[in-house]
Amino acid sequence: MMGNNHDHPVRAVLEAREIVRGVNPTGDPAAICLPLAHPPVHSYVFVPVASPSRVYGWLALVEKEDAAVFSDEDTQLASTLGALAGMAYENARLVVRLQEQTRELREHEEQTDFAMSAARTGISHRDLGSSWVELSPSMAHLFGLPADVRRISQDELYKRVHPDDGPVVRAAVEKAIEARSEFALELRLQAASDGLRWFQFRGRVVTNADGQPSRVVGVITDITERRSLELQLRQSQKMEALGQLAGGVAHDFNNLLTAIMGYARFALDTAANEAQRHDLEEIVKAASRAASLTKQLLAFSRRHMVETVALDLNLLIVDMVTMLRRMIGADIELATTLASGLSHVRADPSQLEQVVMNLVINARDACGPGGKIRLVTEAVDLDGSVASLTPVWGSGAYVTVSVIDNGTGMSEATKSRLFEPFFTTKPRGQGTGLGLATVYGIVVQSGGAIQVESEFGRGSRFTVYLPREQETTPSAGRAVEAHASATGQTVLLVEDEQAVRELVRIILERAGHRVIEAATPEEALAQFDTLESVDLLLTDVVMPAISGFDLFHKLVERMPSLRVLFISGYTDYALFEPTIADKGAAFLEKPFSAEALIGKVREVLRAGQAD
Numbered sequence: 001m002m003g004n005n006h007d008h009p010v011r012a013v014l015e016a017r018e019i020v021r022g023v024n025p026t027g028d029p030a031a032i033c034l035p036l037a038h039p040p041v042h043s044y045v046f047v048p049v050a051s052p053s054r055v056y057g058w059l060a061l062v063e064k065e066d067a068a069v070f071s072d073e074d075t076q077l078a079s080t081l082g083a084l085a086g087m088a089y090e091n092a093r094l095v096v097r098l099q100e101q102t103r104e105l106r107e108h109e110e111q112t113d114f115a116m117s118a119a120r121t122g123i124s125h126r127d128l129g130s131s132w133v134e135l136s137p138s139m140a141h142l143f144g145l146p147a148d149v150r151r152i153s154q155d156e157l158y159k160r161v162h163p164d165d166g167p168v169v170r171a172a173v174e175k176a177i178e179a180r181s182e183f184a185l186e187l188r189l190q191a192a193s194d195g196l197r198w199f200q201f202r203g204r205v206v207t208n209a210d211g212q213p214s215r216v217v218g219v220i221t222d223i224t225e226r227r228s229l230e231l232q233l234r235q236s237q238k239m240e241a242l243g244q245l246a247g248g249v250a251h252d253f254n255n256l257l258t259a260i261m262g263y264a265r266f267a268l269d270t271a272a273n274e275a276q277r278h279d280l281e282e283i284v285k286a287a288s289r290a291a292s293l294t295k296q297l298l299a300f301s302r303r304h305m306v307e308t309v310a311l312d313l314n315l316l317i318v319d320m321v322t323m324l325r326r327m328i329g330a331d332i333e334l335a336t337t338l339a340s341g342l343s344h345v346r347a348d349p350s351q352l353e354q355v356v357m358n359l360v361i362n363a364r365d366a367c368g369p370g371g372k373i374r375l376v377t378e379a380v381d382l383d384g385s386v387a388s389l390t391p392v393w394g395s396g397a398y399v400t401v402s403v404i405d406n407g408t409g410m411s412e413a414t415k416s417r418l419f420e421p422f423f424t425t426k427p428r429g430q431g432t433g434l435g436l437a438t439v440y441g442i443v444v445q446s447g448g449a450i451q452v453e454s455e456f457g458r459g460s461r462f463t464v465y466l467p468r469e470q471e472t473t474p475s476a477g478r479a480v481e482a483h484a485s486a487t488g489q490t491v492l493l494v495e496d497e498q499a500v501r502e503l504v505r506i507i508l509e510r511a512g513h514r515v516i517e518a519a520t521p522e523e524a525l526a527q528f529d530t531l532e533s534v535d536l537l538l539t540d541v542v543m544p545a546i547s548g549f550d551l552f553h554k555l556v557e558r559m560p561s562l563r564v565l566f567i568s569g570y571t572d573y574a575l576f577e578p579t580i581a582d583k584g585a586a587f588l589e590k591p592f593s594a595e596a597l598i599g600k601v602r603e604v605l606r607a608g609q610a611d
Contacts, residue, residue: 013046013058020046021067032060032456039063045070047082051090059085084530113137124390126154127215128177133157138275139220139452142191162188162196169201177213180205186223197224253290254569258278258591259499261287262507265594290330291591307444310469311352313377320353321375324360331369334360344469345399355442358404358435359462366460367406374404381466397468398448405457415452439464489535489605490514494524494551495567498542500590504538504567507594508601521546528555534562535606541568552585565604 008602009020010033026030036040045061061084064070066538070078097279113136122139126132132151140149143160158166165187181206191197194293203218264283271277308350317336327336356375363373373385378400410418416588421438447467452495497502505515516522517529521543528534537555546554552564569590588600 001559003511007062008601010046010058011047011153013536014055017048017050017055019048019075020044021070021078034060034062043067043069043076043077045080046077048086050086050340051084051091053090056086056089058082063352065517069349077492080233084580098406121216122220124214124220125217128213131155144191160190164188166258173203173216176203176205177216180207180211180213181587182209186227189220191222198227199223204297232469249373252569254590255497255500257291259288259497259503260567261291261591262503262594266506287591308346308348310346311349312342313345313401313466314338314342316349316352317356317375317377318357319403324357327357328360328364328373330367332364332367333372335372335374337374339379341379342377342379343397345446345466346469348442351446355439355464356401358439359464361407361463363407363437363460366409367405372406374402378402378403380465398465399468400463400465402461402463404459404461409456409458409460415454417449418452444488488512488514490516490531491530491536492516492524492531493535494518494521494539494543494548496540500540504597507597508538511598511601512593513601520544521548521551525554528558534559537562537564538600538601539564539566539591541566563604565600567597 001436004097007199008019009022014578021044023043024041027042029038030036032041032044032046041062041562043062043064047059047061048055049057049059052477058080061070061074061078064074064095070260120138120142122138123136124144125134126186131154135143135145135149137147137150140147143152145152147226159468160177161169168185169187172183172185175181182202184200184202186198186200189199200221200223202218202221203217205213206215206217208214240577253450261284262281264287268280269275270286271280317338321334321336342398360373363370364437367373380398380400382396382398387518438557441449444464445462450466451463451465452460452461493501493508495504496519501517505517508515515525516534518527522545524537534555537552539551541548543551548566548568552562552566556564564585566585566587567590569585586600588597588606592600
């Protein structure tokens, strides 16, 4: 409504909030910035329409009846009307602004609550003078409360806390109130229909103006999945440590068994009478049984040599069913549910058979007469969210075999130690405690994982996860031809265990070979340069400072045609590098017989002659 006349008094109304009163002698409405179509105006009063914070416009009273000009009373009335109109505008603006802020706040609260619900997190607060605990929508949702319920009594809240955790929570809150401090703890809560779940509860005490405690505010977060992953990690680390120990013990024990069995067989060849022969045969039998135990330890520690092929898990189980039924007895039912079109897996067939057999034996012992055992195979695809709930450390495609029984089940304490070597729930003298430990080692060495689901009195389910094999054509094993005797070659023997070294030297010399001994890799390197030729390097794998693999790398640089036979109480198959395998390397596991050693030496030497 402003005119283009900068000297017009209306400008003073809008810019300076002045009240302007006057006469318009010509009556021309345009002279006072009114529309041209407006009737003639001879007298007027202009007042601002404003609030204390802003000017919204101006109000005009025109053409005083029965008078030439407007009076002071008229001017006061116009001023009052302008002020009231300004307040109305201001209130309308504030209402609109409040509505916008309310909408933004509601949207923010909805977004926050959605994020907290997705994170399974909630907020609570309680006035210390009240027995009611106020809950955020996300926390009410965690507790499974109706959508319109936003508070719960303190007693009802503590009823949801696990009995063992309730006193701990009360003590932590009371201590924080007394010290006017923060607190943090983990507890188990009954959450909706999910049963007991683990939560982290962090809170602080709010004080009033007098510094006295007035409220307790807390944030609670569901950490069940995190604790599950932490437990899996701790269990994996513990099993890895046990595996290192078991592997080391088995390695040293295999060295001893190699010497015991070798010299006992030497003595058998020269036994003076049947009594001596009988005693020596018992020594060999006992050593063989001990060697079987060390193989189980090596399987647990994943340091047992394996020969993997692509195999059909269903066919493997079908081939085993008859044997398994005989093994568990006629009073226990064995059924199979095998998925059709199952992809192959890559594993050592004999070791996978041992996994199935050990799990079935474990189920048989848990069931007793009249029990039921089921073998189930499936193809599963795990995404990231599901993988976190299983012992498989990543998403992907897997084939599973489950052994399910309706036996006694087990407690959480038993489950936590289930795969430890020598742990058993059987009476003393029954079982070695290596069955499930062996299963664990074989499965992990095969790139898989094993999951146990069991409740005391409700049976158990053991599920083995194995990665699907991309190539489904089973790989054929390399045939080993029988060769004629090969003798007279020079063998560089490197072994740090004296008893084993002397035994191998005797065996090789009796077979007609020339043997150069070295107790350490450093000694072998020094002797190698003094020899005219070496036909075979026969070396232990695990030795101080330099391994057998590293020794071979150093020597083959000097003599590219050098053949090698590794011997060891254990080794990781992964350590058999392609650069070594390409050289035709062979491996013989301790303990071994004289016949096995001579046969493997002949095989390696003959392969070298063929090249």
